[in-house]
Amino acid sequence: MKTFQMQCKVEIIRILRNRYFVFWSLVMPIIFYYIFTNLVNSDVPNKAEWQAHYLMSMTVFSVMGSSMMTLGIRMVQERSQGWSTFIRITPLSDSVYFAAQMIGQSVIHALSITIIFIAGAFINSVSLTPIEWVMSGLWILLGSLPFLAIGTLIGLMKKVETAAGISNVIYMVLAVSGGLWMPLEVMPKMMQTIGKWLPSYNFGNGAWEIVRGELPNWKNILILVAYLAVFMLLSKYIRRKQEVA
Amino acid sequence: MNEILSLNKVTKSFQYKTAVNDVSFSIGKGEVVAILGPNGAGKTTTISMILGLLQPSSGEVKLFNRQPNEKQVREKIGTMLQEVSVIPGLKVSEILELIRSYYQQPLAMKDLIDLTGLTEQDLKTRAEKLSGGQKRRLSFALALAGDPEFIIFDEPTVGMDITSRNRFWQTVHYLAEQGKTIIFSTHYLQEADDAADRILLFKDGAIVADGTPAQIKARISKQSVSFIVDPERPLEKLYQHEEIDDIYRKNNRVYVQATNTDRVLELIFQEKIGARDIQIERGKLEEAFEQLTSGTKEAI
Numbered sequence: 001m002k003t004f005q006m007q008c009k010v011e012i013i014r015i016l017r018n019r020y021f022v023f024w025s026l027v028m029p030i031i032f033y034y035i036f037t038n039l040v041n042s043d044v045p046n047k048a049e050w051q052a053h054y055l056m057s058m059t060v061f062s063v064m065g066s067s068m069m070t071l072g073i074r075m076v077q078e079r080s081q082g083w084s085t086f087i088r089i090t091p092l093s094d095s096v097y098f099a100a101q102m103i104g105q106s107v108i109h110a111l112s113i114t115i116i117f118i119a120g121a122f123i124n125s126v127s128l129t130p131i132e133w134v135m136s137g138l139w140i141l142l143g144s145l146p147f148l149a150i151g152t153l154i155g156l157m158k159k160v161e162t163a164a165g166i167s168n169v170i171y172m173v174l175a176v177s178g179g180l181w182m183p184l185e186v187m188p189k190m191m192q193t194i195g196k197w198l199p200s201y202n203f204g205n206g207a208w209e210i211v212r213g214e215l216p217n218w219k220n221i222l223i224l225v226a227y228l229a230v231f232m233l234l235s236k237y238i239r240r241k242q243e244v245a
Numbered sequence: 246m247n248e249i250l251s252l253n254k255v256t257k258s259f260q261y262k263t264a265v266n267d268v269s270f271s272i273g274k275g276e277v278v279a280i281l282g283p284n285g286a287g288k289t290t291t292i293s294m295i296l297g298l299l300q301p302s303s304g305e306v307k308l309f310n311r312q313p314n315e316k317q318v319r320e321k322i323g324t325m326l327q328e329v330s331v332i333p334g335l336k337v338s339e340i341l342e343l344i345r346s347y348y349q350q351p352l353a354m355k356d357l358i359d360l361t362g363l364t365e366q367d368l369k370t371r372a373e374k375l376s377g378g379q380k381r382r383l384s385f386a387l388a389l390a391g392d393p394e395f396i397i398f399d400e401p402t403v404g405m406d407i408t409s410r411n412r413f414w415q416t417v418h419y420l421a422e423q424g425k426t427i428i429f430s431t432h433y434l435q436e437a438d439d440a441a442d443r444i445l446l447f448k449d450g451a452i453v454a455d456g457t458p459a460q461i462k463a464r465i466s467k468q469s470v471s472f473i474v475d476p477e478r479p480l481e482k483l484y485q486h487e488e489i490d491d492i493y494r495k496n497n498r499v500y501v502q503a504t505n506t507d508r509v510l511e512l513i514f515q516e517k518i519g520a521r522d523i524q525i526e527r528g529k530l531e532e533a534f535e536q537l538t539s540g541t542k543e544a545i
């Protein structure tokens with residue numbers, strides 16, 4: 001238990017000290033939020049709804065990024081710098097280690113969500129009911145699971161540079177084509193059809209529904225669970241192959 | 246029986262190379278053993294198998310009479326790997342606390358700092374900002390964090406300055422006195438000679454010598470007696486004895502080479518050649534090392 005707490009604490013400290021995390025997951029989403037709700041698109045029909053919608057988009061964007069990149073790159077770093085090897089000869093068990101990473105990451109996400117929500121409330125006085133705040137926050141926290149699984153996939157790469165490059169591309173493509181930067185409705189028909197099947201769109205849509213006073217679609221949940229299952233299986237399969245080699 | 250480690254007919258083959266070939270040895274409690282051998286002799290591979298980081302292709306490794314990767318075993322071992330490992334983003338003191346929390350009975354933080362010579366400054370520094378030698382000191386501390394009974398170091402002093410190196414060996418002596426079992430690999434023969442009470446000499450994946458430093462040195466056939474003598478003095482008389490293999494002068498001294506040095510001493514006095522400052526040249530570990538590992542036969 002002492003080990004577990006210590007490990008969680010350390011994971012959290014490490015993420016907070018990571019400048020890329022602070023920049024990409026906190027500073028950037030808040031700046032984007034300010035720009036896109038105040039400097040451009042300011043003549044939307046229902047302003048309050050757009051501001052709440054876009055706050056969700058940016059929070060989802062932040063959490064999605066840190067799930068994939070922070071976790072993935074950290075895993076590659078630990079392996080390439082020999083730390084994983086060293087850990088293997090200590091009594092720390094794999095499951096405690098893995099659980100601590102996930103918990104640490106989730107605490108960080110809860111923190112990011114809170115900070116970005118507060119920023120939204122300040123910048124545009126977004127006002128949701130307490131239930132809506134909590135529900136959308138929880139949705140974003142839980143919905144990050146498939147992206148954490150993508151993170152563990154990225155974590156299987158050999159080099160930090162490749163992992164950072166590839167995860168960045170995946171991140172941006174998912175964000176744009178999932179409608180996190182601009183709503184899917186303004187995109188070409190083809191993009192919309194594809195976008196609706198992406199994990200990022202379904203992640204975002206759950207939160208958008210909640211701030212519109214609805215519940216997330218069953219379809220959103222099912223698609224996210226399916227992605228989670230696929231990525232986990234894939235990650236397990238690749239890991240097994242790597243161990244044999 | 247206080248056998249801590251045993252290797253039984255252990256072989257490790259990689260795709261194109263047999264790195265360790267049918268190696269067997271065992272180590273008892275409290276032994277301090279040096280693993281010597283030229284580059285690529287299979288030292289690191291052997292150590293990796295002892296630690297359970299690599300599985301042998303055949304044969305068996307037992308640590309504390311168990312499989313090396315069992316949790317009970319890991320509680321009792323500590324290691325410094327050849328490739329230094331750091332965790333980025335944490336201060337040295339945080340890393341030490343973290344690793345200590347993995348063990349049921351860790352070494353007290355103060356002891357850890359005293360034994361390894363980590364400074365206040367080191368403790369406050371983030372691991373990725375340490376110099377090479379400071380990283381070594383950190384990994385030394387990590388090896389001791391769990392207060393292990395069995396410690397294994399792979400080339401521990403590479404990159405350490407003289408002070409850190411002395412500090413390191415002082416601590417190793419102290420640990421040996423505490424009854425810890427210690428294995429280390431090194432390329433510095435002096436270290437093996439000073440610190441180990443047993444040497445395993447590896448060559449091409451096999452053990453070519455196993456014994457105390459003195460025993461290994463004694464395996465070199467060439468021993469000699471050296472002395473100073475008046476240059477005018479003829480040494481012909483000595484040449485007449487068959488026991489003597491060779492006589493030569495070097496740095497104002499005369500060297501008489503023979504397998505039996507006691508017999509040479511006898512002859513020197515018998516022939517009354519007026520030798521002064523007589524010394525027996527025991528042979529150096531370097532020479533034994535070179536003799537035993539020369540000839541670059543590739544392991545198959």
Ligand SMILES: Nc1ncnc2c1ncn2[C@@H]1O[C@H](COP(=O)(O)OP(=O)(O)OP(=O)(O)O)[C@@H](O)[C@H]1O
Nearest residue numbers: 259260262264282283284285286287288289290291
């Ligand atoms: N993962 C691997 N795949 C293929 N060959 C390997 C692997 N690891 C080691 N070898 C080979 O096995 C042999 C023994 O390597 P090892 O690292 O055990 O040597 P060593 O005695 O530790 O050498 P050094 O003094 O240079 O550290 C070398 O020829 C090396 O090329």
Ligand SMILES: [Mg+2]
Nearest residue numbers: 288289290327
């Ligand atoms: Mg080596």
